Amino acid sequence: MHAPASTTSRHTAARARALLLAACLGAVPVLAQSAPVATPPGTPATSEPRQGAATSGDETMDNAVAAVVVAALSEQLNTATIAVNIDSFDVAIASVRDRTVSGTGRLRVGDDAEWIGFRYSVPYDTSFSSAGYPRLTIGGVAASEREVPNDAGLVQQLEDRVAVELDRQFGADSSRLQLDDISTVQGGARLLRISAAGIADFGRNGNTPVRIEALYDQVANAWQRVNYELGVAAR
Structure with missing residues (x-):
C-alpha cells in the first residue's frame, strides 16, 4: 500500500534536512584553534520521539x-x-521580500550526553532565497537551564578581558568597566552564559554604556565567546 503523497513529502523533506545539516557541518570553516567539525548523529535517544521534522512549510x-x-x-x-x-x-x-525566521533548537558538544537549548533569529531574503547571519542565545532555554549565582572570579576575568580589548580597539591604556547588572544562566552542565551591563570608563576620554554577553565552557575552562556593544546600542 502506498503512503499518501503528503506523508512521503514530509519524510523526504526530513531526510533532506538531515543530510543538509550533516553536509553543512562538514563544510563549516574551522577556527584556527578548533579541531575539525564532525558530522552530527541522528535524533538523540534522550529526546522525546518526534512525529516529523520541524518545518515552516517552505523547505528552501x-x-x-x-x-x-x-x-x-x-x-x-x-x-x-x-x-x-x-x-x-x-x-x-x-x-515585502524579507522575513525574520526564529525558533529554538538543541545542540550537543563533543561526546556530552546532555543537549543544550538555544534560540535563534535569522533574516531571510525571499528574492534570493538566502539567509543572513543569525542572532543566537545559547542556554537558559530548556526547563532545566536556569539562572545561577554569579561567579566573582569569572566576572572579574570577563571585565579584564573586555577592558584589554577596549584598550586595543581605541589605542588606550586605562579602560575600566563598572558592571552593575550581571546575570549567569546555565547552558546545560557545560556552558555558562553571562550577561552584563554597565559603563565602560575611558578616563579623561569619557565613558559610555556597555553591554556584554559571553559563554564560558566549564569543561574546557575557557571563554568560548565574548561579545560587547558600546553606546546607545548597549542601553
Missing part, C-alpha cells in the same frame, strides 16, 4: 536557515564536534 527557507544556524554555532563554540537539532521555525514578515 528551512534549509537555508538551518545551514547558517549550524555554521554559526560551529563557529562560536570551540569544540571538536557539535550536533545540532532545530526544533521550530517561526516566520514573521519584515518587508
Whole structure:
C-alpha cells in the first residue's frame, strides 16, 4: 500500500534536512584553534520521539536557515564536534521580500550526553532565497537551564578581558568597566552564559554604556565567546 503523497513529502523533506545539516557541518570553516567539525548523529535517544521534522512549510527557507544556524554555532563554540537539532521555525514578515525566521533548537558538544537549548533569529531574503547571519542565545532555554549565582572570579576575568580589548580597539591604556547588572544562566552542565551591563570608563576620554554577553565552557575552562556593544546600542 502506498503512503499518501503528503506523508512521503514530509519524510523526504526530513531526510533532506538531515543530510543538509550533516553536509553543512562538514563544510563549516574551522577556527584556527578548533579541531575539525564532525558530522552530527541522528535524533538523540534522550529526546522525546518526534512525529516529523520541524518545518515552516517552505523547505528552501528551512534549509537555508538551518545551514547558517549550524555554521554559526560551529563557529562560536570551540569544540571538536557539535550536533545540532532545530526544533521550530517561526516566520514573521519584515518587508515585502524579507522575513525574520526564529525558533529554538538543541545542540550537543563533543561526546556530552546532555543537549543544550538555544534560540535563534535569522533574516531571510525571499528574492534570493538566502539567509543572513543569525542572532543566537545559547542556554537558559530548556526547563532545566536556569539562572545561577554569579561567579566573582569569572566576572572579574570577563571585565579584564573586555577592558584589554577596549584598550586595543581605541589605542588606550586605562579602560575600566563598572558592571552593575550581571546575570549567569546555565547552558546545560557545560556552558555558562553571562550577561552584563554597565559603563565602560575611558578616563579623561569619557565613558559610555556597555553591554556584554559571553559563554564560558566549564569543561574546557575557557571563554568560548565574548561579545560587547558600546553606546546607545548597549542601553
